[in-house]
Amino acid sequence: MKRVRVIIMPKEGLLDPQGRAVEEMLKENGFNVENVRVGKVVEMSVGEDVDLKTLVEKYLINPLIEEYEIEELSPKDEG
Amino acid sequence: MKRVRVIIMPKEGLLDPQGRAVEEMLKENGFNVENVRVGKVVEMSVGEDVDLKTLVEKYLINPLIEEYEIEELSPKDEG
DSSP states (O other): OEEEEEEEEEOTTSOOHHHHHHHHHHHHTTOOEEEEEEEEEEEEEEOTTOOHHHIIIIIIOOTTTEEEEEEEOOGGGOO | OEEEEEEEEEOTTSOOHHHHHHHHHHHHTTOOEEEEEEEEEEEEEEOTTOOHHHIIIIIIOOTTTEEEEEEEOOGGGOO
């Protein structure tokens, strides 16, 4: 098995109300931040036989409104 | 400004009902996966003056139940 992290973000250009709310809250608290986007992350151990592209695109995301990237984590991140 | 990504995960050892639900759903669909954890991710552009540790620990996470890591994104990821 290998440990992977899937980062799922709202597509560029689409509204991200949660990101906007976080941005406003941070600005109200004096932080110099811009273009805040909020997404989700799924970490998992997957068998070598797993078709990760199908898993992610069919079961984890909505391809109409979300985009993703996959990071492979080092064995020390196994948990 | 620099672009950063904050990965926020439930702490090791704490229950992660959302991760468990995703894991069961993937297994029911035939995927060989283990130890699925679900978290969130916040991407933002921050000024050089921003105290990122305070921003994250005071405003983005609950340190009792969540842990985080910060990745710096390359300029091409600016958006």
